[in-house]
Amino acid sequence: MDVLYTEAQLAGLNAGDPASAVVRDPSRVFAVGRLLGYSDVEETGTERAITHRYRFLLFHLETLSVYRSAANAVYAANGARIGTLYSVGGYGPAEEAQWERVDQGALVDAKLQLAEKAAARVLYLTGLDFGMADIGIGSDDRPIVLKLEPFPSLDAPQAGRFAAALERYRENANAEAEYLEPATLGADPEFLLMNADGKVVQASAFLPRRGRAGCDLLRIGGKVMYPLAELRPEPSSDPRRLVTNVRRALLSAAELIPETPGMKWLAGGMPAKGFALGGHIHMSGVGLNVRLLRALDNYLALPLILIEDESSRARRPRYGVPGDYRRQPHGGFEYRTLPSWLVSPRVAKGVLALASVITTRYRQLRHRPLDRPDVLRRYFTGNKLALAGTVMPMLDQIRRMPEYGQYESMLSPLLTMMEEGQSWDERKDIRAGWKIAPPAAQPR
Structure with missing residues (x-):
């Protein structure tokens, strides 16, 4: 995993201050979300209901993987109910079993599309080029920023998709260098x-x-x-x-x-x-x-x-x-x-x-x-x-x-x-x- 991320950073992705700042201070992500009009786990209060949860693996303007919460439940924003595992920091191993992958070729629902747009915007405006984002949708259909990891742990399928996306990025970057005519x-x-x-x-x-x-x-x-x-x-x-x-x-x-x-x-x-x-x-x-x-x-x-x-x-x-x-x-x-x-x-x-x-x-x-x-x-x-x-x-x-x-x-x-x-x-x-x-x- 570290090798993949090192190669991506050598290509100029997630390199420099933004990624380091998010690692040091995850609340930076929530501040960006608020500027966009989104809610987050720091400001919603313990009773704020989250009716849907989604996870996105994002890489350079692409969504590589989409997941939705496998639990059929309504979650409170700050861990007030049993089963709500969100906290500021890294992903816990027990949390992974709560997610099921969504087929990106299938018909998606409006809430998923809203969450995906929010995830991409928060990632981009935080200054990151790739990462794993968790977005909730509240009972008022407002996006709630839950978490953003600039260097998440990836399983084998995720790592494969990441490696393929990185190779596409390199190929496109090489092609761009050969553009001679003005746009x-x-x-x-x-x-x-x-x-x-x-x-x-x-x-x-x-x-x-x-x-x-x-x-x-x-x-x-x-x-x-x-x-x-x-x-x-x-x-x-x-x-x-x-x-x-x-x-x-x-x-x-x-x-x-x-x-x-x-x-x-x-x-x-x-x-x-x-x-x-x-x-x-x-x-x-x-x-x-x-x-x-x-x-x-x-x-x-x-x-x-x-x-x-x-x-x-x-x-x-x-x-x-x-x-x-x-x-x-x-x-x-x-x-x-x-x-x-x-x-x-x-x-x-x-x-x-x-x-x-x-x-x-x-x-x-x-x-x-x-x-x-x-x-x-x-x-x-x-x-x-x-x-x-x-x-x-x-x-x-x-x-x-x-x-x-x-x-x-x-x-x-x-x-x-x-x-x-x-x-x-x-x-x-x-x-x-x-x-x-x-x-x-x-x-x-």
Whole structure:
């Protein structure tokens, strides 16, 4: 077992401070869970009911094994009932008999999916790349963080799956080193329509569900609605071309949305209460891996906090969680952490150029301040003053990248905003900055 873990650490996984910190202080894991809105065994109290328990063996964005509690019982969070074996620390040998493996190919239940998402997020945000996580689901369907082991004891089948996953990781890392072409970037940034009375207007009233300018769904009170406008510009390996394509998509939207007195097009994080907007960036031609995700989190999502509108804070932690991604059928992936950067061309140009630089140079961009619980807390709460000193050295590092000169006209205005603490205004109509005229004024 030690040999496997040594090989993984030599490959850069679970290496350094985060894993050592969790070993020294397991309560660090619970602190991360609380930032995500989860409960845990330290704060739930002895009477908190746990109706389901799951265990996950995780390795580099993969779930290698899934287990559920074999006991048909309701557990109390802090060991108040017989059979509740949780305590802060390692796994006891008598506990292993309580678990049964779940066939990952079988139909999974919603609680298992919720627990798996919680396990992956806690592992990632603790700064770990692999580990064994125990997650409970409370009677209120809220995840409860029970335990996270960075170097768990593995049985023979688990060790076999771990070894195979490590070999896949090495093969992919070797393949990444041979990538010579810049990644192709796409995007699907969102905006919403607000009328003169301050009410959100359903984008589906004007835009189709598909197309360069369409609408996106949002679940509100259990109902599926399509209130958000979403752009789907043509992808490009050149961020300058992608910005041009974004504006073309905005022009397409303007052709479909009639001009109404007092109506505004709004972007950002949460320009209207309950309506969280995203600025997802699609990436292909580069492999999905934790080093790239952490570089995007620390060199893009974290600095963007310095210029966000105050209302954007409400987007987190339900949205805007570091490391949020979704694999795409075409083989690439979608980075989903960012708010909608359509607030202005200056912000959009800088964000897309910065994403391009990071995808090219992420191996050199190794600072990971978000691994620290204090920095992570400031990220979630939007504490700009406390974060500024952390971010500034990383902006200097971006300026030293070879691609900076190529995209300086796009990057410099954004970095200046960050350094000067200039925030975007989510109450402003984005059409003015993008020079999008009302339909009647557009040339035929």
